[in-house]
Amino acid sequence: MSDPASIASPAALQPAGAEPRKGSRAEAGAAPGVAEQTVRRRRVFYIPGYDPIPPRRYRELYRSESAAQAKISGYEITLSPKATRAGRYGWHVAATIGGASCSADVEVLLWSDIVRGSMGQSIPATYAQLLRTAWAYIGSGALFRLMRLRKGPMIAALYPIVLLILQAVLGAGLGWGVAALALWALPDFPGAGLLGLVLALAVLALVLERFRRWDHRLYAYYLMHDYAYSAQAGGANPPALEARMAEFADAIAHALTEDWDEVLVVGHSSGAHLGVSILADLLRADRVPAGATLGFLSLGQVVPMVSFLPKAQRLRADLRHLAAQDRIAWVDVTAPGDGCAFALCDPVAVTGVAPSDKRWPLVISAAFTQSLSPERWAELRWRFFRLHFQYLCAFDRPADYDYFQITAGPETLAARYAGRPASKSRIERAENRYTDYAL
Structure with missing residues (x-):
């Protein structure tokens, strides 16, 4: 270990909002050459x-x-x-x-x-995750309080939910269309209703599987697993x-x-x-x-x-x-x-x-x-x-x-960062409903 007397300690940083030292890199707004090697x-x-x-x-x-x-x-x-x-x-x-x-x-x-282990979910299991995760944030009130801080990350959080729902709606719509077409073409076919249901479910499954294969571009499943992992035990x-x-x-x-x-x-x-x-x-x-x-x-x-x-x-x-x-x-x-x-x-x-x-x-x-x-x-x-x-x-x-x-x-x-003031536009207001902590 280095001699602590020769190293700028954490105490060298001034409290948030403090004025920077005269001539410091913070005052200059840039990163000049190193003043002292520590x-x-x-x-x-x-x-x-x-x-x-x-x-x-x-x-x-x-x-x-x-x-x-x-x-x-x-x-x-x-x-x-x-x-x-x-x-x-x-x-x-x-x-x-x-x-x-x-x-x-x-x-x-x-x-x-x-992470990989938590992502090994089937398509139905992912949609079950969607419901549990949405309830974890909506039911606890966390979603609305988080939106008061920054809308960007909340849009990112809602993105996989919305996209997965749209994928399911599209798959269901195409499945219904195929089933309706089959029933129209075979009006007298025995068990036509069951056939239509099977066709509709098959098309839905194919559409959802196709979207899952495209997830390296869409990130819907990836983000859904991410938020679900954090929310699975309420934090x-x-x-x-x-x-x-x-x-x-x-x-x-x-x-x-x-x-x-x-x-x-x-x-x-x-x-x-x-x-x-x-x-x-x-x-x-x-x-x-x-x-x-x-x-x-x-x-x-x-x-x-x-x-x-x-x-x-x-x-x-x-x-x-x-x-x-x-x-x-x-x-x-x-x-x-x-x-x-x-x-x-x-x-x-x-x-x-x-x-x-x-x-x-x-x-x-x-x-x-x-x-x-x-x-x-x-x-x-x-x-x-x-x-x-x-x-x-x-x-x-x-x-x-x-x-x-x-x-x-x-x-x-x-x-x-000794003497570097904190950002003037930082957000410090408490928005959390749950402030209890483990002792």
Whole structure:
């Protein structure tokens, strides 16, 4: 571990809304050369969202986008294989940024097997999921309160419901048409009514199966499984996920005992709320050693989709705990251009569990419309799922958010954003009906 006296601690970050330091990158509105190197060796743990894709996707994304960002921003970065333990996946990064050389070992904390298992549903089972999930959000009142925060993610949540219903209506309509045609052509056929019913059901099944095969373009089944997974227990984590989160906590705790200048946890999308709970568990168990430099970067978070559900007491307690501690720097990055995230919604405050001594997270915007050129923004504007991954990608007009400098650069997360004011347009009003939390 590095000498803690030489590293900017989480306390170096001022409270949300504080004025930036004179001459800081926050005041300049850009990311100038590194003022002081605080990291030479970093360990990064990346927690994906609800994603069944193998982890090599993230390596290739990091490889291609880091190269693009390095070319734009004028630094050097390369990837190479990294030896990992059985069942774990990662890569090594070497970078020279602002004249400072540093390295990072990145590991993906995998739960894609759990995701794939939850997606193995038949078509009828998926429609049953639709009914249960709709009731979970509508019956609890969460849907209407979430809409008061941001309409974008709620449109994304309603999208699979509406599209699956339309698919069923279309299939039923075509089936009825075929059945009616058969009955018209064979008016005297014995058992014509039964034949019509069989034909109608067969056409319905064929139409639904065809749409399911097109889901790699439509994402209706994928999103339905995603929201159903969060809602299946009213916001409580399924046992298999809790067990996996305990394994993740062990891996992070082990890294904190090793000689790294910073251990950084990155949670993207629904991986953000997993990160909140994992880190809260480490703090409660006193597994964050004195002098350890631990940062948490949440990207494109959808925390309210879970924390607003009635049985999410565990997550609400974890949010409250992480908000007041002074051991982990927590920076939350979203962007209004990302329609799948609760952009600039302080996940602790809007959930209604902010303690009186709240100090985290620092909520900032990736400002897609400013950090992407008009030409690039025009290319991506209507690619909603691609934009949800923009936090992990290159910006052709970068400001102070640079994923690759954060994960492989020479400053800790706390040092990089020390004095950085929170976004003035952040949303902090409590909208949640359920504010009880597990003690």
